[in-house]
Structure formats: structure tokens, C-alpha cells
Amino acid sequence: MASTLPLVGTRPRRRQSGMHKRRPADWALLVAAILIGALIVIPFLIILVNSFKSPTDYTTSGPLTLPTSLYFDGIVNFWQRVDFPQKLWNSFFISGTVAILAVVLSVINAFALGIGRVKGRVWILVLFLLADMLPQEVLLYPLYNVFKEIGLYNNSWGVIIIFIVIRAAFGTYLLASVFGTFPKEILEAASLDGASRWRVLTSVIVPITRPTLSVLLIFFFIWTWNEFLIPLSFLVSNENQTVPVAITVLQGDRLMDVTTTSASALLGLIPTLVFFLIFQRTLTRGITAGAVK
Amino acid sequence: MSTTTRAKRSVVSENRLPGTGSKGYYLYLVPGLVLFTLIILLPLIWNVYLTFTEYRGIKPPEFIGLDNWIELFGDDKFWASFRNSIAMIIAMVVLPTGIGLVLAALLFDVIGRKFGGRLASFLRATYYLPQILPVAIAAIVIGWILRPENGALNTVLEAVGLGNLAHNWLGSPDTALPSIMLVMVWVQIGYPVVIFMAALQRVDPELYEAAELDGANWFQRFRSITVSIIRPEIFVVTLTCTIAALKVFGPIYALTGGGPGTSTIVPSYYSYIQFFQSQQVGYGATIATALTVVVIIVTVVFIKFQNRAEREDMGN
Numbered sequence: 001m002a003s004t005l006p007l008v009g010t011r012p013r014r015r016q017s018g019m020h021k022r023r024p025a026d027w028a029l030l031v032a033a034i035l036i037g038a039l040i041v042i043p044f045l046i047i048l049v050n051s052f053k054s055p056t057d058y059t060t061s062g063p064l065t066l067p068t069s070l071y072f073d074g075i076v077n078f079w080q081r082v083d084f085p086q087k088l089w090n091s092f093f094i095s096g097t098v099a100i101l102a103v104v105l106s107v108i109n110a111f112a113l114g115i116g117r118v119k120g121r122v123w124i125l126v127l128f129l130l131a132d133m134l135p136q137e138v139l140l141y142p143l144y145n146v147f148k149e150i151g152l153y154n155n156s157w158g159v160i161i162i163f164i165v166i167r168a169a170f171g172t173y174l175l176a177s178v179f180g181t182f183p184k185e186i187l188e189a190a191s192l193d194g195a196s197r198w199r200v201l202t203s204v205i206v207p208i209t210r211p212t213l214s215v216l217l218i219f220f221f222i223w224t225w226n227e228f229l230i231p232l233s234f235l236v237s238n239e240n241q242t243v244p245v246a247i248t249v250l251q252g253d254r255l256m257d258v259t260t261t262s263a264s265a266l267l268g269l270i271p272t273l274v275f276f277l278i279f280q281r282t283l284t285r286g287i288t289a290g291a292v293k
Numbered sequence: 294m295s296t297t298t299r300a301k302r303s304v305v306s307e308n309r310l311p312g313t314g315s316k317g318y319y320l321y322l323v324p325g326l327v328l329f330t331l332i333i334l335l336p337l338i339w340n341v342y343l344t345f346t347e348y349r350g351i352k353p354p355e356f357i358g359l360d361n362w363i364e365l366f367g368d369d370k371f372w373a374s375f376r377n378s379i380a381m382i383i384a385m386v387v388l389p390t391g392i393g394l395v396l397a398a399l400l401f402d403v404i405g406r407k408f409g410g411r412l413a414s415f416l417r418a419t420y421y422l423p424q425i426l427p428v429a430i431a432a433i434v435i436g437w438i439l440r441p442e443n444g445a446l447n448t449v450l451e452a453v454g455l456g457n458l459a460h461n462w463l464g465s466p467d468t469a470l471p472s473i474m475l476v477m478v479w480v481q482i483g484y485p486v487v488i489f490m491a492a493l494q495r496v497d498p499e500l501y502e503a504a505e506l507d508g509a510n511w512f513q514r515f516r517s518i519t520v521s522i523i524r525p526e527i528f529v530v531t532l533t534c535t536i537a538a539l540k541v542f543g544p545i546y547a548l549t550g551g552g553p554g555t556s557t558i559v560p561s562y563y564s565y566i567q568f569f570q571s572q573q574v575g576y577g578a579t580i581a582t583a584l585t586v587v588v589i590i591v592t593v594v595f596i597k598f599q600n601r602a603e604r605e606d607m608g609n
Contacts, residue, residue, distance in 0.1 A: 022407050025511075029403045036396065037419040040479065043434050044422065046445055062452065063438075063445035109325040116308045116318025124322070131333045133588060135540045137564045137581035141343065141574055142336035165332040168325065180309075187310050197317065200310060226427040228543040229561070233569065244427035248547045251433060258443060265437055268430035276425045280418060 044269070051075060051263040058259050074263035078256075082246045083239075084267060090235075091225055091242040091271070094156050098163040099220035103213055105164060106171025111201050113172065114179025115187070125176060131169035136229050147234065154236050162230055167220045178212055179205065218279050225272065243271060337585075343578035350572045361579040371580060373555040374563045375587075377470060378539055381559065384474035385481045385538040386531055392478075393485025394527070396420065398519040400486070401493045402501050402511070417490055421483030428480060432544035435476045439463055466556040469549055473557050476544050485530045492523040524602075532595045539588055560584040 050063055054071040061068065078084075109128070113121045143162065144153065152158030182205060190200045206213065231242045232249075241249070247268040250256065256264065308318060344361050346354035365371055405413035423431055438445040439462040447459035462472045496518060504514050520527075542561040545551055551558035551566070560580055567577030 026403055026407050029399055029511075030408055033396070033399055033404055033416055037416050040420055040422060040482065043438060043479070046438060047434055050445075059443060062448045064449065064452075105325055105328070108321050112318040112321035115310055116321065118308075118318045118322065124326075127334075128325075128329065131329060133536060133592065134333070134337065135561055135581060135584045135588060137561055137568075137577070138340045138585050139333065139336045140565075140581070141568055141578060142339040143332070146336075161328070162332055165328050169329070169333075172325065182309065184309060191310055197310065222425065226425075228427060228429050228546070229565070232546070233565075244429050244543075248429045248433065248543070251436075251547060258440070261433075262437055265430060265433045268433065269426050272425045272427065272430075273422075276422070 047262050047265050047269070050259055051266040053259050053262075055257045055259050071259070074257070074260040075267065078250075078260050078264045078267060082250065082264075082267075084243075086239060087241060087243045087246045088271065090156065090240060091244075094160055094163075094231075094242060095221045095224040097160050098167060098224045099217050101160075102164045102167035102171055102220050103217050105168040106175050106216065107201070107206060107213070109168065109172040110175030110179050111197075111205070114176040115182065115201075115205070117180075121176070125173055128169040128172050131166050132173075140230075140233055144233065153234060154240055156235070156240060159231055159234050162234075163224050163227065167224065171216055171220070174216065175209075175212070178209060182209070218275075222272070222275055222279075225275075244268060340578045341582055343575050344582050346575045348574040348578075350574050354575065357575070361575050364576065365579050365583060370555050370558060370563065371560070371583075374558045374560045374580075377557060377559050378541075380470055380474055381477060381538040381541050382535055384477040385541070386534040388478050389481040389534065390485050390527065390530055392482060393489060393530075394520065395515070396482075396486050397489035397493060397523075398515045401490055401496075402514060402519070406498060406501065413490075417483075417486055420486045423480045424483040424487075426480070427543070428541075429543035429547040431480045432473075432476050432547040435472070435479060436463060436548045439472055463548055464553060466553045469553060469556045473544055473548065476548075477538075477541070481534065484534070488526050488530050489519075489523050492526040493519065496522050525599075528595070528599045528602075532592065535591055535595070536588055539584060539591070 046063055049066060050058060051074060052070050052072070053061075053067040054069075054073070057068050057071065112118050113124060118124075139162070143158075147153040147155075147158045152161070186204060186208070187200065190204045195203070225242075226244065227242075228244055228248070232245050235241050235245065238246075247264050250264065251261070343354060345356060345358060347357045347360070348354035400413040400416055404416065426434070441447070441461040441464055444462075446462070450456060450459045460468055462468045500518055501514055504518060509517075540561055541559050542565065545557055545559055545562045546565075549557040551562050561584065564577045564580035564584070567573045567580060571577075
């Protein structure tokens with residue numbers, strides 16, 4: 001399914017040639033490309049500008065002007081209302097735990113499939129991929145019932161376990177093919193030295209494939225951060241909610257004036273914007289096929 | 294399964310770590326398979342069982358045979374939800390892939406070559422920006438701009454003298470679905486651009502220059518170099534985005550709740566409200582299962598189609 005995957009190492013740089021000969025048509029195309037970029041960014045700017053306006057300022061001067069004076073009440077009110085630090089921590093804890101444990105599980109699965117080449121591995125991979133493809137609604141009610149029985153309902157760990165399995169499904173698929181092309185000479189040398197399988201995995205394969213594993217870790221973190229349906233259904237009490245859920249369930253609240261609503265959107269997009277700035281290169285380099293959620 | 298595949302399998306099924314048998318490797322699959330069975334497989338089977346029951350969440354499920362499925366096929370709301378899925382496919386697959394192809398070619402062939410790779414990467418990152426947002430938050434951003442009272446779009450329309458176009462965008466049956474589609478196009482556009490540009494790295498830029506010297510115009514270069522080389526990626530993007538379009542939930546939850554009426558209902562949201570609002574668990578499970586079947590059919594058809602296209606390519 002996925003043929004474009006995060007790759008290890010960097011791609012050879014292309015030569016910069018033909019920078020000369022910019023014809024009027026090229027300039028026109030450049031302007032078009034920049035205009036499209038502006039169109040995509042404008043919603044972000046509108047939210048940014050209006051989050052710092054008072055509602056009266058907004059009513060008198062409209063959405064497109066800069067605030068007459070910086071107004072922080074909207075942001076502060078919403079921040080306190082949702083207890084934003086708590087929501088940040090919930091999202092961070094769930095996404096971080098899922099990312100780490102899902103990478104570990106993917107490595108172990110992929111070791112059996114890509115290095116061990118166990119029989120029936122193609123079918124096992126297809127089965128695993130099912131987890132990533134299924135509409136999550138089919139899991140909702142059965143898991144809701146079971147989790148209620150065993151105390152995982154309205155508990156971060158319930159959501160964590162579900163996403164470990166879903167993320168590891170994709171990770172196994174990816175790593176099985178990466179491990180499948182692992183240099184044979186290194187494996188042979190390791191086994192001549194008498195290293196056990198577990199040692200080969202932990203001291204040879206994992207260190208060598210670390211760049212791929214860290215790309216996977218970043219993706220798992222962000223994908224889990226952005227999940228919506230399962231956290232919405234399983235983390236019902238306020239203090240357990242994640243950032244996207246906490247912000248979304250408050251939309252349409254009568255107490256939220258126009259600029260507070262804008263501030264709520266701003267708080268929702270800031271964390272992912274920060275991830276984007278930190279991991280920009282990784283994110284835009286080889287984005288995987290599973291990136292759409 | 295012909296003899297060639299069997300022969301191939303006997304060669305590749307040996308493990309890659311010499312000196313050890315193949316058997317012990319199954320141990321490594323135990324945690325993964327146990328978790329998969331508990332979290333995915335059993336719930337999935339249970340969900341399919343629920344489709345044959347009347348279950349309101351309190352008394353134990355009562356077996357009613359195919360009643361839910363019969364109801365489903367006669368349910369206008371269910372068909373409306375799948376019609377809206379087609380709108381989602383247009384917004385998340387057709388438009389972004391088409392526009393993304395042109396943009397990727399533009400960035401690679403013109404901007405990158407004539408104005409430098411840095412500018413091209415910067416623009417690519419700009420297009421990609423909405424992709425990183427949680428999709429419900431992306432919906433809230435656009436939803437805020439489309440607010441009916443003193444919303445940004447309406448205010449701008451009034452300011453430029455087009456006040457009569459001002460509209461309750463998300464609240465009217467005629468514009469609610471297009472508004473949701475706008476959110477999805479905005480979110481999706483960067484994904485194909487990034488994938489296609491990565492794929493274009495395979496192309497030797499001199500190919501474009503040679504074509505240009507031979508007098509090929511931009512569109513000819515686009516058609517015969519760009520599109521033909523990145524066809525595998527077009528397949529991947531179309532497939533993954535189609536699956537994502539069938540599963541859309543967040544924006545509907547955040548903005549319209551499926552309304553007004555059924556104008557923005559989608560299968561995923563319809564099944565969610567059956568589970569948790571109407572307490573019609575059996576029926577919700579039926580909708581979810583039907584959606585799963587559609588997703589699987591789409592995937593199988595896509596992969597078959599891709600395999601055939603590849604084989605035809607090899608034949609040529």
C-alpha cells in the first residue's frame with residue numbers, strides 16, 4: 001500500500017541548474033504559487049489576529065484589522081476554562097506513551113516477520129494492516145463494554161492500548177520491509193560472534209535502523225495527538241480529555257464570545273504548529289502513506 | 294498460487310539470521326498477535342454479531358436475524374450519508390490530487406528550477422501546514438471564519454459591497470456540505486503535494502530541460518514526464534485518501550452534527566449517534582460494519598486495478 005515511506009538517510013541533492021532564463025510566464029507561475037500559499041495561510045492569520053481582540057474591538061473594526069490594543073482575556077479565559085495545562089499533559093502523556101510502546105511493539109513484530117521470515121507472514125501483515133484501515137466505529141461498542149468492566153473506560157490507559165495496536169499495525173508493515181532489506185553481512189557477522197537473537201535485535205538491528213525508528217516515533221506521536229473519535233468516546237470526564245477533544249466539545253457554548261472562540265482555535269493549533277516547526281524536515285521529507293487520518 | 298510463487302516462497306521463507314531455526318521467531322509475534330486479537334479482532338467479530346441483534350445497551354442483545362440489515366437498505370438517511378461520502382471523496386481525493394499534481398509539478402519544474410529549491414521547499418511547507426492540525430481543530434478554524442453572525446467571511450463580503458451574498462454558511466442546507474468540503478480541501482491539499490514532490494526526486498531535472506529545449510510546453514512536460522513517472526504515488530494517494538474520506542468524522546462532529554437535516558451526515562457520524570445518542574447499538578454496529586465492507590471493497594478493487602496497470606506496463 002505505502003510506497004513512499006520515511007527513508008533512512010538523506011537523498012542525494014539535485015544539481016541546481018537552469019536558474020537562468022526566467023521568462024514572464026515563469027514569473028506569472030511564481031505569483032500564482034505564492035497566492036495559493038497565501039490563501040492557505042490566511043485562515044491561520046485571521047485566527048491569530050482575532051484571538052488578541054476584545055469582542056467590542058471585533059464588532060467595531062471587523063476581522064481583518066490588527067487589534068487596537070492587545071487583549072488577552074479571551075485566551076486567558078479559555079485557558080482556565082478548559083484547564084489547558086492539564087489537557088496538554090493528557091495529550092502529551094497519551095501520545096508519548098503510545099509512540100514509544102508502539103515503536104517497540106513494531107520492532108518486535110517486524111523482527112519475526114522481516115528477519116525471521118516466519119511462514120504466513122504476508123497474511124499476518126494483511127491482518128495487521130486491517131487494524132489501521134478499519135473505521136474505528138467497529139471497535140467502539142465492544143471495547144466500550146469490555147473497558148467498562150475492567151476499569152479502562154474513561155482511563156488514559158484504555159486509549160493508549162488501542163492506539164498502540166493501531167500504530168504498531170502500520171509500524172510493523174513499514175519495519176518488516178525495512179528489516180527485510182537489512183544488510184545480510186552484518187547479520188552473519190553478528191551470528192558468527194555467537195550473539196543471541198535478542199542481542200542481535202537490540203544491539204545490532206535497532207541501533208542501525210535508529211533513523212527510521214525516530215521518524216516513526218515522531219509520526220506516531222503526532223497521529224495519536226490528532227486522534228479524535230476514540231478519545232472523544234472513551235475519555236468522557238473533563239479531566240481526562242485530550243486537547244482536540246476538550247476544545248471541540250466546548251464549541252457552540254453560549255458563554256463563548258466571538259474572540260474567545262477564535263482563541264480556542266488558536267490554542268488547538270499551537271501545539272501541532274510547534275511540532276511542525278520542530279520536525280518540519282522530517283514531516284515534509286518522506287511523509288508516509290498513512291499520514292491521512 | 295502457481296508453481297512460480299511456491300518456488301519463490303521456498304527461497305525467501307528462510308530466516309535472514311543464519312545459525313538459527315525459523316521456529317523461535319514465532320515467540321516474538323506473541324505480544325503483537327495477542328494484543329491485536331484482543332483490541333481489533335474480537336471487537337470486530339463482536340461488532341458483526343451485534344448487527345444481528347436488537348441491543349439498547351441495557352438488556353442483553355436479542356437476536357433478530359437480518360432485521361437491521363433490511364432496515365439499513367431501506368434507510369434514506371443511510372443512503373444520504375453515503376452520498377455525502379462521495380462529496381467527501383471529491384473534496385479529499387479528486388480535488389486535492391488534481392490540484393496537488395499541478396502544484397507539485399509547478400514547484401518542481403518551474404519554481405525549483407528557476408527560482409531555487411529553497412523557495413520551492415518553503416512553499417511546499419506552506420501548503421502542508423493545515424495537514425498537521427487535528428482535523429476537528431481545522432474545522433473549527435474554518436468554521437469560525439464562516440460564522441453566521443459577524444463572521445469573517447460575511448463581514449468581508451459586506452465590506453466589498455457583496456453583502457447580499459452573506460450567508461449562514463454552515464446552517465443552510467444548500468451551503469453546509471460545500472462548507473465542509475472546503476474545510477477538507479484546505480486540510481488535504483498539502484498531502485499529495487508533498488508525496489508527489491518526493492516522488493519527483495526520481496526524475497532527472499535534465500529531462501525537463503531537454504524537453505523544454507525540444508519545445509515541449511509546460512503542459513506537455515507535465516503530462517508526459519510528471520504524471521507518468523509518479524503514477525505509483527498517485528495510486529497510493531488516491532487509495533489512502535479515499536479510505537480517509539469514507540471515515541470522516543471530526544469536522545462533522547465539530548461543525549454541523551450532520552445537519553441541517555441530513556445535509557452533512559456521513560456514515561461514521563451516523564453510526565456514532567446510533568451508538569451513543571439513540572442507544573440503537575445493533576443498528577449503529579450495522580452502519581459501522583457496512584462502512585467497513587465498503588472500505589475493504591474499495592481497497593481490494595484499487596489494489597487489483599493497480600496490479601493490472603503494473604502488469605500492462607511490464608507488457609509494453
